[in-house]
Amino acid sequence: MFQLGKTIVSEAIIENDFVCNLSACKGACCIDGDAGAPLTKDETQILEDIYPKVKPFLRQESIAVIEAQGTSITTALGELETPLINGADCAYVIFDEKNTALCAIEEAYNQGEVSWKKPVSCHLYPIRVKEYTEFSAINYDKWEICDDACSLGKELQVPVYKFVKEALIRKFGEDWYAELEKVARTMQ
Known part of the structure:
Protein backbone atom coordinates (compact mmCIF):
# COMPACT_ATOMS: atom_id res chain seq x y z
CA MET A 1 0.00 0.00 0.00
CA VAL A 19 -8.66 -5.75 -19.85
CA CYS A 20 -12.40 -6.49 -19.88
CA ASN A 21 -13.16 -9.37 -22.19
CA LEU A 22 -16.91 -9.07 -22.73
CA SER A 23 -16.94 -11.76 -25.41
CA ALA A 24 -15.74 -14.24 -22.77
CA CYS A 25 -17.55 -13.15 -19.60
CA LYS A 26 -20.73 -11.76 -21.22
CA GLY A 27 -20.83 -8.93 -18.63
CA ALA A 28 -21.12 -11.29 -15.65
CA CYS A 29 -20.15 -8.54 -13.17
CA CYS A 30 -23.48 -6.82 -13.89
CA ILE A 31 -25.58 -9.94 -13.33
CA ASP A 32 -23.70 -11.92 -10.67
CA GLY A 33 -23.26 -11.13 -7.03
CA ASP A 34 -25.61 -10.16 -4.27
CA ALA A 35 -25.44 -6.36 -4.36
CA GLY A 36 -26.10 -3.56 -6.79
CA ALA A 37 -23.46 -1.14 -8.01
CA PRO A 38 -22.21 1.11 -5.20
CA LEU A 39 -23.38 4.72 -5.59
CA THR A 40 -22.49 8.08 -4.12
CA LYS A 41 -25.17 10.40 -2.77
CA ASP A 42 -24.67 12.68 -5.82
CA GLU A 43 -25.09 9.72 -8.16
CA THR A 44 -28.45 8.81 -6.62
CA GLN A 45 -29.72 12.26 -7.61
CA ILE A 46 -28.25 11.93 -11.10
CA LEU A 47 -30.01 8.57 -11.56
CA GLU A 48 -33.28 10.09 -10.47
CA ASP A 49 -32.82 13.03 -12.85
CA ILE A 50 -31.84 10.96 -15.92
CA TYR A 51 -34.25 8.07 -15.39
CA PRO A 52 -36.84 9.38 -17.88
CA LYS A 53 -34.17 9.42 -20.61
CA VAL A 54 -32.73 6.02 -19.64
CA LYS A 55 -36.13 4.33 -19.26
CA PRO A 56 -36.64 3.72 -23.03
CA PHE A 57 -33.44 1.64 -23.05
CA LEU A 58 -34.52 -0.58 -20.13
CA ARG A 59 -36.18 -4.00 -20.09
CA GLN A 60 -39.71 -4.28 -18.70
CA GLU A 61 -38.51 -6.12 -15.58
CA SER A 62 -36.00 -3.33 -14.96
CA ILE A 63 -38.68 -0.67 -15.20
CA ALA A 64 -40.91 -2.62 -12.81
CA VAL A 65 -38.12 -2.94 -10.20
CA ILE A 66 -37.02 0.70 -10.50
CA GLU A 67 -40.57 1.99 -10.28
CA ALA A 68 -41.22 -0.22 -7.23
CA GLN A 69 -37.91 0.41 -5.38
CA GLY A 70 -36.62 3.66 -6.84
CA THR A 71 -33.69 4.52 -9.10
CA SER A 72 -31.37 3.64 -6.19
CA ILE A 73 -31.72 1.84 -2.87
CA THR A 74 -30.25 2.13 0.60
CA THR A 75 -29.11 -1.21 2.06
CA ALA A 76 -29.60 -2.34 5.65
CA LEU A 77 -26.03 -1.14 6.26
CA GLY A 78 -26.91 2.32 4.95
CA GLU A 79 -24.99 1.92 1.68
CA LEU A 80 -26.36 3.31 -1.59
CA GLU A 81 -26.67 0.93 -4.55
CA THR A 82 -28.50 0.30 -7.78
CA PRO A 83 -31.54 -1.95 -7.29
CA LEU A 84 -31.42 -5.60 -8.38
CA ILE A 85 -33.85 -7.75 -10.36
CA ASN A 86 -34.61 -10.88 -8.31
CA GLY A 87 -31.46 -10.40 -6.25
CA ALA A 88 -29.18 -10.84 -9.27
CA ASP A 89 -29.13 -8.53 -12.35
CA CYS A 90 -28.48 -4.84 -11.83
CA ALA A 91 -31.74 -3.10 -12.70
CA TYR A 92 -29.91 -1.11 -15.38
CA VAL A 93 -28.70 -4.19 -17.28
CA ILE A 94 -29.77 -4.77 -20.85
CA PHE A 95 -28.63 -7.51 -23.23
CA ASP A 96 -27.31 -7.33 -26.78
CA GLU A 97 -28.00 -9.84 -29.56
CA LYS A 98 -25.22 -12.12 -28.22
CA ASN A 99 -26.82 -12.11 -24.74
CA THR A 100 -23.99 -9.97 -23.34
CA ALA A 101 -24.98 -7.80 -20.38
CA LEU A 102 -24.59 -4.09 -21.10
CA CYS A 103 -25.50 -0.94 -19.18
CA ALA A 104 -28.64 0.92 -20.24
CA ILE A 105 -27.23 4.12 -18.74
CA GLU A 106 -24.08 3.78 -20.83
CA GLU A 107 -26.17 2.99 -23.91
CA ALA A 108 -28.20 6.18 -23.34
CA TYR A 109 -24.88 8.04 -22.92
CA ASN A 110 -23.44 6.52 -26.13
CA GLN A 111 -26.54 7.61 -28.03
CA GLY A 112 -26.31 11.17 -26.70
CA GLU A 113 -29.45 10.98 -24.54
CA VAL A 114 -27.61 11.67 -21.25
CA SER A 115 -24.27 13.25 -20.39
CA TRP A 116 -23.43 10.86 -17.52
CA LYS A 117 -21.69 7.62 -18.54
CA LYS A 118 -22.55 5.35 -15.59
CA PRO A 119 -21.85 5.06 -11.86
CA VAL A 120 -18.17 5.65 -11.17
CA SER A 121 -17.98 2.34 -9.27
CA CYS A 122 -18.86 0.54 -12.52
CA HIS A 123 -16.48 2.67 -14.55
CA LEU A 124 -13.66 1.90 -12.08
CA TYR A 125 -14.17 -1.86 -11.99
CA PRO A 126 -12.07 -3.96 -11.09
CA ILE A 127 -11.02 -1.22 -8.70
Missing part, protein backbone atom coordinates in the same frame (compact mmCIF):
# COMPACT_ATOMS: atom_id res chain seq x y z
CA PHE A 2 1.10 3.57 -0.60
CA GLN A 3 -0.43 6.98 -0.04
CA LEU A 4 -1.32 9.55 -2.69
CA GLY A 5 -2.85 12.63 -1.13
CA LYS A 6 -5.94 11.49 0.77
CA THR A 7 -5.93 8.03 -0.80
CA ILE A 8 -4.36 4.76 0.29
CA VAL A 9 -3.66 2.71 -2.82
CA SER A 10 -3.10 -1.03 -3.12
CA GLU A 11 -0.03 -1.92 -5.16
CA ALA A 12 -2.18 -4.65 -6.73
CA ILE A 13 -3.64 -2.10 -9.19
CA ILE A 14 -0.13 -1.69 -10.60
CA GLU A 15 1.05 -5.30 -10.26
CA ASN A 16 -1.97 -6.98 -11.89
CA ASP A 17 -3.08 -6.84 -15.52
CA PHE A 18 -6.68 -6.47 -16.68
CA ARG A 128 -13.18 -0.71 -5.63
CA VAL A 129 -12.99 2.46 -3.56
CA LYS A 130 -13.94 2.44 0.12
CA GLU A 131 -14.53 5.88 1.61
CA TYR A 132 -13.38 6.53 5.16
CA THR A 133 -13.54 9.75 7.17
CA GLU A 134 -9.93 10.77 6.55
CA PHE A 135 -9.07 8.93 3.33
CA SER A 136 -10.22 6.70 0.47
CA ALA A 137 -8.90 3.15 0.13
CA ILE A 138 -8.30 1.98 -3.44
CA ASN A 139 -8.18 -1.78 -3.93
CA TYR A 140 -8.13 -4.32 -6.72
CA ASP A 141 -11.19 -6.60 -6.58
CA LYS A 142 -10.08 -10.01 -7.87
CA TRP A 143 -13.16 -11.99 -8.89
CA GLU A 144 -12.98 -15.34 -10.70
CA ILE A 145 -15.58 -14.24 -13.25
CA CYS A 146 -12.89 -11.84 -14.51
CA ASP A 147 -10.19 -14.48 -15.06
CA ASP A 148 -10.49 -13.97 -18.84
CA ALA A 149 -9.98 -10.21 -18.34
CA CYS A 150 -6.84 -10.93 -16.32
CA SER A 151 -5.54 -13.23 -19.07
CA LEU A 152 -6.28 -10.67 -21.78
CA GLY A 153 -4.68 -7.92 -19.71
CA LYS A 154 -1.56 -10.04 -19.25
CA GLU A 155 -1.44 -10.84 -22.98
CA LEU A 156 -1.78 -7.14 -23.85
CA GLN A 157 0.40 -6.04 -20.90
CA VAL A 158 -2.15 -3.57 -19.54
CA PRO A 159 -2.03 -3.03 -15.77
CA VAL A 160 -5.32 -2.45 -13.94
CA TYR A 161 -4.58 1.24 -13.31
CA LYS A 162 -4.04 1.87 -17.04
CA PHE A 163 -7.20 -0.02 -18.00
CA VAL A 164 -9.27 2.24 -15.73
CA LYS A 165 -7.32 5.44 -16.40
CA GLU A 166 -10.36 7.45 -17.56
CA ALA A 167 -12.36 6.38 -14.51
CA LEU A 168 -9.51 7.11 -12.07
CA ILE A 169 -9.15 10.60 -13.56
CA ARG A 170 -12.94 11.04 -13.34
CA LYS A 171 -12.84 10.09 -9.64
CA PHE A 172 -9.55 11.62 -8.44
CA GLY A 173 -8.37 14.06 -11.13
CA GLU A 174 -5.51 14.41 -13.62
CA ASP A 175 -2.90 15.43 -11.03
CA TRP A 176 -3.66 12.43 -8.84
CA TYR A 177 -3.37 10.09 -11.83
CA ALA A 178 -0.05 11.66 -12.85
CA GLU A 179 1.27 10.93 -9.33
CA LEU A 180 0.03 7.35 -9.61
CA GLU A 181 1.93 6.95 -12.87
CA LYS A 182 5.11 8.19 -11.17
CA VAL A 183 4.72 5.59 -8.43
CA ALA A 184 4.04 2.88 -11.03
CA ARG A 185 7.25 3.76 -12.91
CA THR A 186 9.29 3.34 -9.72
CA MET A 187 7.74 -0.11 -9.14
CA GLN A 188 8.50 -1.49 -12.61
